[in-house]
Amino acid sequence: MxxxxxxxxxxxxxxxxxxxxxxxxxxxxxxxxxxxxxxxxxxxxxxxxxxxxxxxxxxxxxxxxxxxxxxxxxxxxxxxxxxxxxxxxxxxxxxxxxxxxxxxxxxxxxxxxxxxxxxxxxxxxxxxxxxxxxxxxxxxxxxxxxxxxxxxxxxxxxxxxxxxxxxxxxxxxxxxxxxxxxxxxxxxxxxxxxxxxxxxxxxxxxxxxxxxxxxxxxxxxxxxxxxxxxxxIGDINRLGRNCLMEINRQLNTDFDLKKTGFIRIERCSSENKTGRAKITGQVEDLEFNGIFTKYTLSCCGEIIKYLHTNDGNFLRHEGEFMDLYIAPEDIMQF
Ligand SMILES: Nc1ncnc2c1ncn2[C@@H]1O[C@H](COP(=O)(O)OP(=O)(O)OP(=O)(O)O)[C@@H](O)[C@H]1O
Ligand SMILES: [Mg+2]
The missing domain is CATH 3.40.50.300 (P-loop containing nucleotide triphosphate hydrolases)
Known part of the structure; x- marks a missing residue:
């Protein structure tokens, strides 16, 4: 047309x-x-x-x-x-x-x-x-x-x-x-x-x-x-060398450490499923939004944002640790 x-x-x-x-x-x-x-x-x-x-x-x-x-x-x-x-x-x-x-x-x-x-x-x-x-x-x-x-x-x-x-x-x-x-x-x-x-x-x-x-x-x-x-388009996390190295080590993947890895923030999960890498982070900041809470975590010296859908009982405070799970298929490199 x-x-x-x-x-x-x-x-x-x-x-x-x-x-x-x-x-x-x-x-x-x-x-x-x-x-x-x-x-x-x-x-x-x-x-x-x-x-x-x-x-x-x-x-x-x-x-x-x-x-x-x-x-x-x-x-x-x-x-x-x-x-x-x-x-x-x-x-x-x-x-x-x-x-x-x-x-x-x-x-x-x-x-x-x-x-x-x-x-x-x-x-x-x-x-x-x-x-x-x-x-x-x-x-x-x-x-x-x-x-x-x-x-x-x-x-x-x-x-x-x-x-x-x-x-x-x-x-x-x-x-x-x-x-x-x-x-x-x-x-x-x-x-x-x-x-x-x-x-x-x-x-x-x-x-x-x-x-x-x-x-x-x-x-x-x-x-x-x-x-x-x-x-x-959308909110994205940047995975640097440290996080990618940890993911490669755990999952035997070969993400290019010279490039940034990108993952949508809603794809970082607190659910442990097979095939996911575990990344531990410390809460630097949190924003309560009602439907969800947006956490800013420090993971392997890198900043990762995580959205937790509000279920009425999960809550971490500043300085506390939590585990995030990342599936390799959700990581994009260009
Ligand atoms: N009349 C004009 N004379 C010279 N340069 C112009 C003129 N109109 C636009 N430009 C330039 O052309 C480029 C594209 O402008 P355009 O207005 O198409 O952008 P846009 O994507 O619509 O931006 P916005 O979201 O701000 O409206 C810009 O670098 C702008 O400075
Ligand atoms: Mg315009």
Missing amino acids: VKYENVEISYGKFVAIENLNLDIKEGEFFTFLGPSGCGKTTSLRALVGFLTPSKGKVFVGDRDVTHLPVEKRNIGMVFQSYALFPTMTVYENIAFGMKVKKCSKNAIDKKIHEVSEKIKITNEQLKKNVSELSGGQQQRVALARAIVLEPKILCLDEPLSNLDAKLRIDMRKELKRLQKDLGITTLYVTHDQEEALTLSDRIAVFNNGYVEQVGTPNEIYNESKSEFVCDF
Whole structure:
């Protein structure tokens, strides 16, 4: 449905995107994930048409849209800042694009009510000025404004980043529901790994103008292809020479001592099962979180974090010792 083919995007002499190749399927919820400045917005803008690549091509379906003007691409876009018209009512904001397209008053009215119902914008709110709405409500208006035009593709650039934590999670669920309902191919930009994992069919992890890995949330998390991906997505422990040497000694494994070993913090266990290495640690710090306790342990002179799910009776205090068990298949080296 959307294809980036050997795309390079430059700002003057600065090459922001080096050689982007992506193939996004119809109906897919596809996320660009990565730290600030890695080129997510730049890549999205080249699809919408606000930027023209210095090399390569962008396709929508079979059509080469690389040089097609924005208004001919039929792509909806929601900006991080919403970019609503502050002096207009909610209704006028949502109607704007349809008016530009010279749709009839009746058609506009019908469509606005249909979409508002889907996105949960009330009739009361439609009459209000956008400046009278909360962040979450404005976010809905921005979404409605894009959707009334029935785009083939929806591009969302960090649409939830202005909202508080609780509202973000609520809106995340609604966004997913809406996307499923409409079946619309969606490109989503975020630097929030949890958002990416929960929403996406597939994720492209960006690093400094490159895509490091493309995969399902499960693949990205459990089969990270590089240290960058592994570290960026989720919480990770770094096993240094001392821990790896101990693991090699106990299990007869041959982890490379010159490289770091990575293990997800939730994979370190206090359960002794066959095939696991025992590493003893001393509690340096603990954080009680209700559902779990996060321990920081000193093991063989290295720091290892351990999550203990709260079972009501297990508790170690600072300075006490505990045993951790590590399975070799959970250790990643790159
Ligand atoms: N208009 C511009 N002129 C020059 N350089 C730019 C321009 N816009 C972005 N850049 C540079 O291109 C790179 C990628 O920027 P981009 O906005 O795509 O990052 P991003 O991944 O969206 O980051 P963020 O998460 O902070 O929004 C950055 O190094 C940035 O400084
Ligand atoms: Mg951006």
